[in-house]
Amino acid sequence: MKPANFDYARCERVESALDLLAEHGDDARIIAGGQSLMAMLNMRLVRPSIVVDIASLDELAYVKEAAGYVEFGATVTQAAAEAWPALRKRVPLVAAALPHIGHFQTRNRGTICGSLCHADPSSELPLCLATLGGDVVLRSRRKKRVVGALDFQIGLLSTAKQPDEMMVAARYPAARSGWGYAFREISRRHGDFAIVALAAVVGDGKIRLGVGGVDDKPAVHEWDDMDDDSLADALNDFAWDLGGGDDIHATARYRREMVRRLGKKVIGEARQCRS
């Protein structure tokens, strides 16, 4: 299928993009890498009257380290993030998750912030942000606000972003000394969306586990560190609480089983790689 007609505006400045969003509201859609939006347009799942292209906003093509977090500007592609030399040291969870996202061709265009805004429940980057307890930075003509990951993604392909707001950056908490981070997922083929994805953070006497692909949005649970038998019980309870549903890829029961089995493995890996 082809998209319905729309106007197209290519912005060179953040302010022009914000002006267009303020003017058109719900009728406008930002396009960043287009790796999800183009499919939605072609299937006519969204029918904006104007598409606002932010891909050439050089002012947002930055990765910067700040106090306690690494900030990715809205036009940083997933490939550019992968190529950032300090990634593995500063945000090892994101470094471990990125190669699982689609293919290098999609990562060459797809952005970190685009993935967060698309809010697919199986997506790796929203899962990492939620597990690490990161934030997103939203801007509109009215104001700028910082929203926690768990408050930002509110459901299936659904976020707390208002129609006149643009995500200008995402802040991933930086790795802490003595903490361990690990990521795993299961999919039919490498590059497919995850059937179940798991992100683990271990440190300061706590275990934090994030699960994607089971519920409508990432689910995150934190426990005090514990022995293996108690962990098996805790994962069992967590998996049951997640519920989840059957689809053509897997049953809810299979997904719960993966949370139990892979959950144990990924937490073990995070424990081992504590620096």
Ligand SMILES: Cc1cc2nc3c(=O)[nH]c(=O)nc-3n(C[C@H](O)[C@H](O)[C@H](O)COP(=O)(O)OP(=O)(O)OC[C@H]3O[C@@H](n4cnc5c(N)ncnc54)[C@H](O)[C@@H]3O)c2cc1C
């Ligand atoms: C073959 C294929 C395989 C893929 N596999 C995976 C996978 O395994 N895992 C995965 O997570 N993703 C996967 N994707 C999706 C890919 O990661 C996309 O890059 C990502 O979902 C969206 O990023 P984008 O920059 O392309 O956003 P776009 O497609 O341009 O936009 C997506 C949505 O976010 C909005 N948006 C984008 N940027 C902003 C912003 N700064 N502010 C406000 N709104 C914004 C758009 O309006 C749109 O609603 C795959 C895509 C393809 C084509």
